[in-house]
Amino acid sequence: MNATVVIPTYNEKGNVERLIEILEKDIFPQVKNYNMNILVVDDNSPDGTQEVVRDLIKKYKNIEISVGTKRGLGAAYVRGMNHAIENMNADILFEMDADFFHDPNKIPEFLEKIDKGFDFVIGTRYSQGGSIPKDWGLHRKIMSVWGNIFIKLLFGREGINDWTGGYRAVKKEVFLKERDKLGAFTGYTFQVGFLWNAVKDGFKVAEVPFNAEDRTHGKSKIPGFQTIIRTLSFVIKVRILEVVSGSFGKFLVVGGIGFTLQFVIYWYLAHNTNLLLGVASWLAAQLAIFSNYNLNNLWTFRERRAHSFLSYLIKMSGFFISSNIGVIVIQSGIVQLSEFLFGRKYPLVYFVVATGVLLLYNFTMYSKVIWRRKPR
Ligand SMILES: Nc1nc2c(ncn2[C@@H]2O[C@H](COP(=O)(O)OP(=O)(O)OP(=O)(O)O)[C@@H](O)[C@H]2O)c(=O)[nH]1
Ligand SMILES: [Mg+2]
Structure with missing residues (x-):
């Protein structure tokens, strides 16, 4: 098996040589079951990063460089990973910064997780054993910690504690599956979007905690406010889409249709008959229940729908009974009491x-049922 450490660089002359020497001399010899390679993805850095890397290529046989125009981190990674798969036969792709933010000593741990069957291994700063740089300013610490808490809460995926980090190892299958969506992502959105799409597609994620270190060489590109806003908007957008297209969204749409039906009938009966309002509400509810049952059966719970006419009738009776308990005791009860x-x-x-x-x-009933069926 081949693993390629993909290192994007922009003006990293002061870091890249030291990082590559450490990888070659200290880290790669610890890895026994993978051929380790390095790919530097440079976007024509004006500081001479390329020249340094070309000298190292003469020295070591397992290094390549991909040169292109600067179009953001997402585009650089897509170009680099394509190169690693096509030209270097990579099975495993590492993401790693050139500036020592990512402790290279953790590389063997990432590969152990891959060996255990995980598809997407993420380095995490926000779980036990990990940390953000001590010397970051308060402003940056707050942005980083709260940004990640916000994303974590919105996504609500257990066991994923660092969505924005850029220290990762993924199987090439994961990259090939998600590749077409990645080119448009810039900055943190690339990291969040890549992981999110992989999770949605069912790839197995594992974490490796690490202590992040602030750069000692080169210029710090403190993340712009716009980058952060763009990433948070992305997170909110995909989460809303997920909820709306998921079964909870369908549940709400089905319930909305039922509600409208019931309301129209109730309104008509209230104004055109002498029926007690509780009775009018209950009668109208029967039509809503019928509609809810059939729409849920055909749409929300399509995979679990009734197949024979008999089971359709039995399920529908159960649905009518349980729904009527709510409708009579709670809904009509409140209307009549009023x-x-x-x-x-x-x-x-x-x-x-x-x-x-x-x-x-x-x-409440619905989420209790869901909770019982899918214990995590
Ligand atoms: N090829 C390429 N590499 C980039 C680009 N932007 C950033 N990088 C590299 O991506 C890695 C992460 O970028 P950093 O500049 O360290 O960003 P950061 O970690 O958010 O901020 P600092 O560490 O404070 O500078 C580094 O190795 C950069 O050289 C880009 O547009 N193209
Ligand atoms: Mg950095």
């Missing part, structure tokens, strides 16, 4: 309040 207490003056208010409480009740 009519007794306040008279027939505000049918709309009674109905909206009752339905709100019903929704909370349904949602």
